[in-house]
Amino acid sequence: MVAMDGAVLTHLRRGVVEYCVLALLRSGPTYGRDIAQKLSADGILMAGEGTLYPLLARLRNAGLVHTTWQESSAGPPRRYYELTAAGSGAVESFCRTWAPFRDAVDDTLGES
Amino acid sequence: MSEVMSDAQRYLDDLDRLLRTADPADRAEVMLSVREHIDVAVAELGHEPSDAEMRRILADLGTPAQVAEGALGAAGDRPSPAPVPPATSPPASPTRPALAGAWVPPVAFFALLIGSLFLWGVVPVLALIAGIVLVCASPLWTTAQKVLAAAVAPLLIALPVILSAVMYLQLTRVESSSDQGITESSGGGSPIIALLLVGLVIAGICLLVATWIAGARASARLHADAEPVDTAPR
Numbered sequence: 199m200v201a202m203d204g205a206v207l208t209h210l211r212r213g214v215v216e217y218c219v220l221a222l223l224r225s226g227p228t229y230g231r232d233i234a235q236k237l238s239a240d241g242i243l244m245a246g247e248g249t250l251y252p253l254l255a256r257l258r259n260a261g262l263v264h265t266t267w268q269e270s271s272a273g274p275p276r277r278y279y280e281l282t283a284a285g286s287g288a289v290e291s292f293c294r295t296w297a298p299f300r301d302a303v304d305d306t307l308g309e310s
Numbered sequence: 311m312s313e314v315m316s317d318a319q320r321y322l323d324d325l326d327r328l329l330r331t332a333d334p335a336d337r338a339e340v341m342l343s344v345r346e347h348i349d350v351a352v353a354e355l356g357h358e359p360s361d362a363e364m365r366r367i368l369a370d371l372g373t374p375a376q377v378a379e380g381a382l383g384a385a386g387d388r389p390s391p392a393p394v395p396p397a398t399s400p401p402a403s404p405t406r407p408a409l410a411g412a413w414v415p416p417v418a419f420f421a422l423l424i425g426s427l428f429l430w431g432v433v434p435v436l437a438l439i440a441g442i443v444l445v446c447a448s449p450l451w452t453t454a455q456k457v458l459a460a461a462v463a464p465l466l467i468a469l470p471v472i473l474s475a476v477m478y479l480q481l482t483r484v485e486s487s488s489d490q491g492i493t494e495s496s497g498g499g500s501p502i503i504a505l506l507l508v509g510l511v512i513a514g515i516c517l518l519v520a521t522w523i524a525g526a527r528a529s530a531r532l533h534a535d536a537e538p539v540d541t542a543p544r
Contacts, residue, residue, distance in 0.1 A: 231347050238370070246372015248325075251343040252380030255336045273353030277346060 207242075215243050216253050217292040220262060220285050227266070227280040230254060254279060262288055317361070318348050321368050324532055327449040328378035328407040336381050344377065375532045378407055409448040410532055415525030418444045419518050422459065426467035426514065430475075438464060450528040451521070459521040466514030470507035 215237070222233055233254075234247035244250060257263045262285035269275050281289070325344060329337040351367045352359050359367065371377065418441050425438020442460040445451060451459065 229350075230343055231350055234347070245376050246370065247347065248344055248371035248377035249380050251340045251347070251377065252336065254343065255339040255381065258339070259336070274346065274349045276350060277343065 208245075211243065216257055217289055217296075218243055219250070219253060219257065220281060220289040220292070223263065223279060223281045223285070224289065227278045229276050229278045231276075233279070257285070261285075315364075317364050317368065320531075321371075321374060322348075323452075324528065325374040325377055327452075328374055328410065328532065329381055330449055331408065332378070332381040340377070340381050344371065347371065373532060375407055375410070382407060407449060407532065409444065410450055410529055412526065412529050412533075414444060414448050414450060414529065415522045417441075418448070418459070418525065419522040422464055422518055422521075423467070423515065426464040427471060429468050429471065445521070448525070450525040450532075455521060455524055458517055463514045463517040463521070466510050466517065470510045474507055 218237060219233060222228060222236060230250065231247070234244070234250040237250065238244040238247050254263065258265060258279075261282055263279045264282055265277050265279050267275050267277055322341065322345060326337075326341055329340060332340075348367060348371075351370075352364075355363060421437045421441030421444065425434045425436075425441055428434035429438070442464070445456050445460045
């Protein structure tokens, strides 16, 4: 596990991880906890599973995701999230922007 | 079951207090989601969670401070519905829940203590007010604890001090016409009253000490691993 600077990591996560959340939803409606577990598995994109929930609240406020409840036979009813059309558009836009951005950063860092 | 669920309840209470300054709708939504997360995790276990299992569930969530951070710093960070990246100006460091640092309990303790003990000075009165405001505004204490620290304890300490001063003044006025020496300031001839008043002051101080300890524990709980830690792959 590479060592990473905490403050830098937090800074980088802002504005990016929410698009990762949207990207995960491209495959279809997903439970909050499943998203949380996928994204926090390596501890890089998210600090703890719980940090997903304020993020989802923001995405919902911005109209990029919407939520529905589903009864579950084993356990409490669970909320699951899906992309809205706007959310879909947002993630497309991010994908278009991210690759050149990432390459530019890598190139710059590699130049020293 | 109750021990373990009280860990979860305390986590949720801590989170709820930290979210006090967040947008009410966001606060409600985050609390709901985190509750659901814990319920689902417990249901998946298929049995009552042990201490260790619950601690694992809560640790996976992150500390209440980490979770709340996302809701607190976010007021201006809404991603726009149009396909434009959010125009955020991130602060140099992540937003911390306010008035939850380790400095709060000791500062509150001394402000309340000095303020209550020396209530006849301007500076102590200001200190008392500052202490009361600090305790009331901080998310480190429950409402009950705040009432005890900001109202009951200062009264327990200040009243006896004021009463002693009043009795002392009456005593010296009465005795200025006699040759008797000045007796115990809080006595007036009754050691029982003196003991009672001293007892009240001690009780008030103990209450403030308990407040300090509770606040320090809450702060530690909220900020354990507040910095993102390198976690090993699960």
